[in-house]
Amino acid sequence: MAAVKEREIPRSIYAANSFCPGCGHGLVLRLIAEVIDEMDIDRDTIGVLAVGCSCLTNRTLAIDLLQSPHGRASAAAAAIKRCRPEKLVLTYQGDGDAASIGIAETIYTAQRKEKITQIIVNNGVYGMTGGQMSPTTLVGQKTTTSVKGRDPEVSGMPLNLMEVLKSFEPAYMARGSIHDAPHIMKAKSYIKKAFAAQMAGEGYSCVEILSPCPTNWHMTPEESMRRIGEEVIQYYPLGEFAKGGDQ
Template identity: 55%
Template sequence: MERKRPKMLYVDHKFCPGCGHGIVNRLIAEVLEEMSEDGNALCAVAVGCSSLMPDTYGVDIVQAQHGRAAAVAVGMKKCRPDSMVFSYQGDGDALAIGFSETMYAAIRNDNITVIFVNNNNFGMTGGQMSPTTLENQKTTTSPKGRDVTTTGKPLDVMKMMKSLDVAYLARGTMTSSAEILKTKKYIRKAFEAQKAGRGYSMVEILSPCPTNWGMTPLASCERIQNIVREVYPLGEFCDGGAKE
């Protein structure tokens, strides 16, 4: 059978070759179309790789200031409560400058969905160290490797949010077809939680970043499988009040 391209993907994306963002964009489009919500979706992005979406993605998108996408998404949901509202953010955006906005949306259990792509660095601006950069990982601002004695350990937002009253939390990746299907399931459950009015949902997705990691796409996926997953384990962490 011919695989149909979701209508939301009306032109090719602009992400780097081998980057995971393109796959994540596709999964969101498929889920929204399957739920018949593709014509009812609103998206908030900020600064970072997500800022490449507005001119390639067929939903109404508001570009917020750096880190403020979750706050803007909350405002959009309050104004348009019947719309399917989501923010699309990276680790530098959501957990560095936007950490307060990210956490307080979860603390309030706001009825939005956050799609959070974690590639362990500030991908858009040159590969600088981010809150999720692994210990000893080399970046443009940690050329000798991240020293956790001075910067603290990598930030695991799922551990922090599990203690909150939220609707759904999950972490997936796209290193194989099986993992892509699992991640799609997580994204669907996150949107279903919002549609049911249950409150805040977040799906974190571990993404390869061949350009800034200095690796081939295949080696980047192997790094996620063998190293990154040890720090950021996959799975569902909260589903309808049930905690992992």
């Protein structure tokens, strides 16, 4: 029987991630690094980090990185791209940063068709600060600020960013998930398409990725992955929502 070849660590990763056990951020960063390596753009990529768990990216990715103020990642990325249009510029943000504190920046970055790529990791909570309810927390989901579960009569319905942003006719927009191997590979393909659209000068692109937070969901990693597949994707459907402005 032929030996199974061990997968090489992408050169765009210089250290093991330091996220909680079972956290999805490590997987998403691995996908980003693989795409950067495959496109051979590690020396031509600039990342802008949000405040939150995504801050820990600066301990993992071996690319140029800027730490932005809370919610301002897409605004900072747009400025960098305008100054260095030849570079691939991405943001790495959580749902609390991109969909709450930074919702204005996210919307107007898309509205202006800034030629950047937003990577938004949606785990439905504010992870780093203790698991509070975020705009994407599902109805009935218990958090430290919705101890009886999210009540839509009090907090409204969860925010579906894809529905909000697609009206601005982005160059590319997709939602993926990392709850099992096939979806991990599909999410990687979405990231690569988003980067390719930016490098082709087509305009704004965005990839949202559904990710587990076992620590703040109070679940095992396995239970968290099952929850995404059985519950989360029912409210946040997966797929490509815009390609070249085609809705």
